Amino acid sequence: MEDNRQKCNISRSARAQLNFSVSRIERFLREGNFSQRLSPSAPVFLAGVLEYLTADVLRLSVKEAQASGRKRITPEHISWAVENDKHLRKIFKIDSKSSVAEPSKPDEN
Template identity: 45%
Template sequence: METTGKVKKGFGGRKGGGPKAKSVSKSIKAGLQFPVGRITRFLKKGRYAQRLGGGAPVYMAAVLEYLAAEVLELAGNAARDNKKTRIIPRHLLLAIRN
């Protein structure tokens, strides 16, 4: 015996009336710590171009995250050389200058 009942449709063609799936941020999808959505917003708001590609903010977030990690690592090395456990602005200066 077949049961071909009518399938309920949600808003926008979504099937089922169940709970909405939990949203996943673009940063998590890309495996980044830096906020891709915020960078997208800043790029759009700054009017750097009329249109913005989908991968551009992800790429920019990845580059910024890499640069921040490099500077922090060098600043940590400078702090360790000065026998300190906390990074101060002087350590950042030494990391960038050298």
């Protein structure tokens, strides 16, 4: 007997067990014209890397918020988390002397 069930479409994000959209990242890579050719596994890998970095930044931001006695993460907590981690500081190329959280003062001319 033939099986009349339809094949269930499973997204690439679900197959890779990722929360970030692999299809959206592939679209960004194609629209960005970074290369003429794109491996099918490149957007999956990039989605995994972005998800890992995001989770790491959020984990450190939660620690910063808790250390300052807060329950809600603010942009300053994210900034402090990135600045206080040497690996993230290197990835984002942040100078240890500068601060991302402080807004720049407008020039008075």
